[in-house]
Amino acid sequence: xxxxxxxxxxxxxxxxxxxxxxxxxxxxxxxxxxxxxxxxxxxxxxxxxxxxxxxxxxxxxxxxxxxxxxxxxxxxxxxxxxxxxxxxxxxxxxxxxxxxxxxxxxxxxxxxxxxxxxxxxxxxxxxxxxxxxxxxxxxxxxxxxxxxxxxxxxxxxxxxxxxxxxxxxxxxxxxxxxxxxxxxxxxxxxxxxxxxxxxxxxxxxxxxxxxxxxxxxxxxxxxxxxxxxxxxxxxxxxxxxxxxxxxxxxxxxxxxxxxxxxxxxxxxxxxxxxxxxxxxxxxxxxxxxxxxxxxxxxxxxxxxxxxxxxxxxxxxxxxxxxxxxxxxxxxxxxxxxxxxxxxxxxxxxxxxxxxxxxxxxxxxxxx
Amino acid sequence: xxxxxxxxxxxxxxxxxxxxxxxxxxxxxxxxxxxxxxxxxxxxxxxxxxxxxxxxxxxxxxxxxxxxxxxxxxxxxxxxxxxxxxxxxxxxxxxxxxxxxxxxxxxxxxxxxxxxxxxxxxxxxxxxxxxxxxxxxxxxxxxxxxxxxxxxxxxxxxxxxxxxxxxxxxxxxxxxxxxxxxxxxxxxxxxxxxxxxxxxxxxxxxxxxxxxxxxxxxxxxxxxxxxxxxxxxxxxxxxxxxxxxxxxxxxxxxxxxxxxxxxxxxxxxxxxx
Numbered sequence: 332x333x334x335x336x337x338x339x340x341x342x343x344x345x346x347x348x349x350x351x352x353x354x355x356x357x358x359x360x361x362x363x364x365x366x367x368x369x370x371x372x373x374x375x376x377x378x379x380x381x382x383x384x385x386x387x388x389x390x391x392x393x394x395x396x397x398x399x400x401x402x403x404x405x406x407x408x409x410x411x412x413x414x415x416x417x418x419x420x421x422x423x424x425x426x427x428x429x430x431x432x433x434x435x436x437x438x439x440x441x442x443x444x445x446x447x448x449x450x451x452x453x454x455x456x457x458x459x460x461x462x463x464x465x466x467x468x469x470x471x472x473x474x475x476x477x478x479x480x481x482x483x484x485x486x487x488x489x490x491x492x493x494x495x496x497x498x499x500x501x502x503x504x505x506x507x508x509x510x511x512x513x514x515x516x517x518x519x520x521x522x523x524x525x526x527x528x529x530x531x532x533x534x535x536x537x538x539x540x541x542x543x544x545x546x547x548x549x550x551x552x553x554x555x556x557x558x559x560x561x562x563x564x565x566x567x568x569x570x571x572x573x574x575x576x577x578x579x580x581x582x583x584x585x586x587x588x589x590x591x592x593x594x595x596x597x598x599x600x601x602x603x604x605x606x607x608x609x610x611x612x613x614x615x616x617x618x619x620x621x622x623x624x625x626x627x628x629x630x631x632x633x634x635x636x637x638x639x640x641x642x643x644x645x646x647x648x649x650x651x652x653x654x655x656x657x658x659x660x661x662x663x664x665x666x667x668x669x670x671x672x673x674x675x676x677x678x679x680x681x682x683x684x685x686x687x688x689x690x691x692x693x694x695x696x697x698x
Numbered sequence: 699x700x701x702x703x704x705x706x707x708x709x710x711x712x713x714x715x716x717x718x719x720x721x722x723x724x725x726x727x728x729x730x731x732x733x734x735x736x737x738x739x740x741x742x743x744x745x746x747x748x749x750x751x752x753x754x755x756x757x758x759x760x761x762x763x764x765x766x767x768x769x770x771x772x773x774x775x776x777x778x779x780x781x782x783x784x785x786x787x788x789x790x791x792x793x794x795x796x797x798x799x800x801x802x803x804x805x806x807x808x809x810x811x812x813x814x815x816x817x818x819x820x821x822x823x824x825x826x827x828x829x830x831x832x833x834x835x836x837x838x839x840x841x842x843x844x845x846x847x848x849x850x851x852x853x854x855x856x857x858x859x860x861x862x863x864x865x866x867x868x869x870x871x872x873x874x875x876x877x878x879x880x881x882x883x884x885x886x887x888x889x890x891x892x893x894x895x896x897x898x899x900x901x902x903x904x905x906x907x908x909x910x911x912x913x914x915x916x917x918x919x920x921x922x923x924x925x926x927x928x929x930x931x932x933x934x935x936x937x938x939x940x941x942x943x944x945x946x947x948x949x950x951x952x953x954x955x956x957x958x959x960x961x962x963x964x965x966x967x968x969x970x971x
Binding site for chain 1: 753
């Protein structure tokens with residue numbers, strides 16, 4: 332707009348607003364990313380140090396550095412093996428799953444304009460559960476855990492495909508229809524899972540099923556990491572670059588479309604990416620609740636709703652939270668182990684309730 | 699403010715949904731400097747037509763074209779043409795300032811940050827709509843009228859040529875209605891163009907230089923306010939007795955009255971369902 336029009340408004344304060352717009356978001360984001368990275372490093376070191384064998388943090392750093400050929404401090408060979416064979420893959424897997432679940436949750440909340448949306452909205456979790464439970468009940472869990480993970484992945488993708496077909500009246504997916512189809516398919520698969528559990532004799536298989544359903548990283552290994560890392564990295568890269576279309580889609584499809592976003596394609600691509608990262612995570616770790624729902628909401632309170640900031644921050648925060656929760660799960664009732672899904676639910680549910688109460692004053696989220 | 703010439707044209711545009719024509723064979727051409735109102739009773743197809751113009755719906759017949767300097771606008775259309783929806787869901791947790799700044803997305807590469815130029819454009823658009831003091835407020839906490847003005851500011855930050863507004867005055871009080879139309883009028887005189895869906899015939903007659911009167915999806919009349927706001931035409935379309943008067947300042951007054959209540963079938967264009 333030209334100067335004549337501005338003077339017609341006679342409001343010189345717009346320059347101050349320009350400065351205000353510059354200050355919004357970006358600075359808080361940078362600070363939040365530094366803090367979250369620190370939190371993740373802290374959680375990772377704590378995770379590697381703690382367990383049945385307690386390893387001093389200095390030895391952890393020394394062991395990891397020696398891998399890179401840097402010689403700082405001391406550690407024993409046994410400590411190095413515990414770290415590298417047992418604890419590190421577990422930390423990496425929890426990092427991948429936490430980043431995936433939190434990013435997928437934030438994306439779903441934007442795409443469905445629904446603050447209660449979580450990564451399992453389109454049936455990923457229930458499909459994975461049905462697949463895994465069926466595989467365990469069939470005795471495949473005793474053969475190899477790969478069968479269980481593979482069945483979980485297949486179940487997850489199958490469930491989402493079904494939801495997508497049911498939620499596309501007239502061949503075009505519609506958010507409200509997808510939401511309803513997701514609820515219907517999840518409910519149906521939940522009862523299928525329940526039926527399988529009822530039919531399984533109460534023995535090892537049942538314990539395996541319950542263990543899987545609670546979600547955890549007890550079976551973590553570098554093999555799992557190798558399978559999970561590429562699809563997760565690809566999916567997260569897509570989501571991390573999608574902040575702008577997500578911002579527009581979080582407002583309205585019409586605004587997005589008239590801002591140059593190809594709404595149908597973009598939504599399909601983003602749903603595909605969330606499905607991929609969620610399905611991979613669930614397949615290697617079982618169903619872990621509340622991370623995808625709560626982490627983005629917590630971050631919104633701190634850095635605001637701009638998805639260009641929220642998505643990278645969610646990945647980092649989700650990773651830190653899940654690594655921390657897994658460490659708590661492993662160590663709090665030693666020598667037994669809790670499942671990480673129990674810990675996230677025990678902590679996540681009250682935190683979510685607290686956010687809901689806070690919402691009355693802040694209106695950070697709206698139902 | 700604008701550097702390019704533009705034309706938005708709808709030629710014999712139709713749109714079908716649920717087995718019936720919501721809009722049928724409507725034509726409209728909008729060029730720089732014009733301020734066009736789309737008027738008509740409920741269900742006449744005003745919003746559908748606005749969405750067709752904005753490219754949000756694909757016409758079942760005819761075509762909509764947006765040309766810049768004589769060529770189809772293509773993927774850069776969003777820099778020149780914006781749309782203000784009737785209502786915006788409040789779910790988004792953005793501040794009003796963030797919402798307006800998003801209007802600048804079409805002007806930058808996919809991963810680029812906003813520049814000073816973008817922030818200035820956003821701030822000026824907010825100044826223009828009188829919503830500067832709302833910049834740091836959460837959009838969800840704003841009143842309906844404040845939201846509507848922020849959304850208009852967003853569109854002005856986005857497009858430098860043409861803005862299509864669906865019922866922009868719906869939740870505004872009288873003062874803000876007049877201010878909005880006056881400012882759009884001023885921007886139009888500076889070379890922009892606006893297509894505004896309006897319920898209020900008096901506002902349309904007072905502020906717009908061309909009216910398109912829709913009736914059950916078709917164009918009942920189109921042209922200058924004094925031609926379109928004709929008592930006979932309005933009577934036919936609205937099924938009510940109409941009286942129209944104009945004062946020297948160009949202000950328009952439309953009065954409607956119910957016809958003979960007990961003889962609806964007697965008049966051919968009588969009260970419709």
